[in-house]
Amino acid sequence: MGYTRVIKLLLLCCVFTFMTTGCWDRKELNEISLISGIAIDKGENKKYKLSAETVNITELSPKTKGGETPSVVYTQEGDTISELVQKMNTGLSRKLILSHMSVVVISEEIAKSSLMEFLDYMDRYREVRNDFNLVVAKGVKAEEILTVLYPFQKISTLKLKVQLNTLQDEWGGDPDVRLKDFIQALVSKGRSPVAVALTVSGTKHIQNSTDIMKHPIPPSLITVPGMAVFDKEKLVGYLPLEGVRVYLWTQNKLRHTSLSVPCSKDKYINVFVYNSSTNVKARGKNDVPHIQLNIKVETILDGTQCGADLSKHSSYVDYEKKAADFIRAEVLATIKKVQKDFGTDIFGFGDHMHLQDPAYFHKVSDRWQEAFKKANIEVKVDARIRRSGLDTKSFLQQLPPR
Structure with a gap:
């Protein structure tokens, strides 16, 4: 019993030694x-x-x-x-x-x-x-x-x-x-x-x-x-700043944003993007990289200067198409600007190529930046307007003609 007690005391001392090491470098x-x-x-x-x-x-x-x-x-x-x-x-x-x-x-x-x-x-x-x-x-x-x-x-x-x-x-x-x-x-x-x-x-x-x-x-x-x-x-x-938004779209990191989309001459609709997802597909074909971005966005109509009747489904379809075209044009313009002016792949398309078409990427990995400059970029956008705020009809429709 005495030997067991000594062992327990030694173990207890070891535990306390590690628990009370002090703070030698404290400030x-x-x-x-x-x-x-x-x-x-x-x-x-x-x-x-x-x-x-x-x-x-x-x-x-x-x-x-x-x-x-x-x-x-x-x-x-x-x-x-x-x-x-x-x-x-x-x-x-x-x-x-x-x-x-x-x-x-x-x-x-x-x-x-x-x-x-x-x-x-x-x-x-x-x-x-x-x-x-x-x-x-x-x-x-x-x-x-x-x-x-x-x-x-x-x-x-x-x-x-x-x-x-x-x-x-x-x-x-x-x-x-x-x-x-x-x-x-x-x-x-x-x-x-x-x-x-x-x-x-x-x-x-x-x-x-x-x-x-x-x-x-x-x-x-x-x-x-x-x-x-x-x-x-x-x-x-x-x-x-708009280029930063496009960058986040390509990274599937865009949380929220607001878009001013032209709906007629000098008139705009404003849509708030509250949900967005992006899928990137990459492959090599005839020694040219092909990059396809599939962007899906869900939006809320925050305002309109065009006065369309939002009780009609056709008005939503028209606005959704305009929003999708606007996003597609902005994304394409930014990517092409980076290809032409900087020639450096900030979007990580090479990483996608490495995962999805490793055989092609292995051939061009040492000269990927040059390959990126020639890459064929395709952007597909599916935009949906889920809500139109508190009113389906704008008071703009009730104004007398000028």
């Missing part, structure tokens, strides 16, 4: 600063310029705020990203924590040269998650994106994260690309990366002032002009 909250986002620009004296936005926690609480800036942006120059991150305390007092970083902004200059070193560091660094938004600053320095304040979300990068998520959900204007998605496209033979583009609209000289909180119309605002297109790791151009 108190008043010893750390959370980094909400970083920006990478080309340095003036060194290779890179790194800007980091640190959160001023006291300004986020109604009980402790004192009218100070809600965040601090500090800039440092260096020749490697690792060096810059470790040297940020030359100007900041607390240990920097990057695990809560939500946005990383890349300047056009850096994006046009190469992102390989930056991506390699971010992918390896143990304290960085791989689910942050990767964005490109269009027409402005990446640092400027971090300095525009906003009344509702006082931390610039946190505002951007909410803004991009809402835009992607409500209209389809964000390609929804995280670091892991970018790297996955980078190493693929059948896909090239994309990233959302951001710019600064308005008066730039007061963008980093807390006075911006006092204006009902913000003098400076971060807006989304479209999407950055990459040929592997280098930026080659941009697509407009």
Whole structure:
């Protein structure tokens, strides 16, 4: 019995040893600063310029705020990203924590040269998650994106994260690309990366002032002009906001959007897409890729300027055809623009070809981008209007003729 008791005590001590290992690397909250986002620009004296936005926690609480800036942006120059991150305390007092970083902004200059070193560091660094938004600053320095304040979300990068998520959900204007998605496209033979583009609209000289909180119309605002297109790791151009929607359609990721569809000269119907699905078929024929997209959408008629009688089935059929033709034309135009202007497969049609016709893809995998330029694209759209709002007949039908 004594021997058994000793064994039990030893086992119990072992269990408590693992449960009470201590916190040798602990840091108190008043010893750390959370980094909400970083920006990478080309340095003036060194290779890179790194800007980091640190959160001023006291300004986020109604009980402790004192009218100070809600965040601090500090800039440092260096020749490697690792060096810059470790040297940020030359100007900041607390240990920097990057695990809560939500946005990383890349300047056009850096994006046009190469992102390989930056991506390699971010992918390896143990304290960085791989689910942050990767964005490109269009027409402005990446640092400027971090300095525009906003009344509702006082931390610039946190505002951007909410803004991009809402835009992607409500209209389809964000390609929804995280670091892991970018790297996955980078190493693929059948896909090239994309990233959302951001710019600064308005008066730039007061963008980093807390006075911006006092204006009902913000003098400076971060807006989304479209999407950055990459040929592997280098930026080659941009697509407009409508192009982002088409990209999401090809990825079967479009949640909701609103379409203004011409119904007659200078008149439109507005349909809200609340459900959408896309199926992609890929095959090689006579050494030419053939890509077929089958898009199905369910919509609600939000408004009409044409005044058709919606109590008649024929009116729905006509509007559905117009909506389908509009979507088909928009998708085809965007894909052909990418083929002609950029020549890089951002849609991942090569990945579909690899899965559906591996024998053909094996022959062209080393020259897929050239094959993509010649690809035959076919788009089929099935659009359905499920509801027409509260009224089936528009009051426009009751207006006297002019």
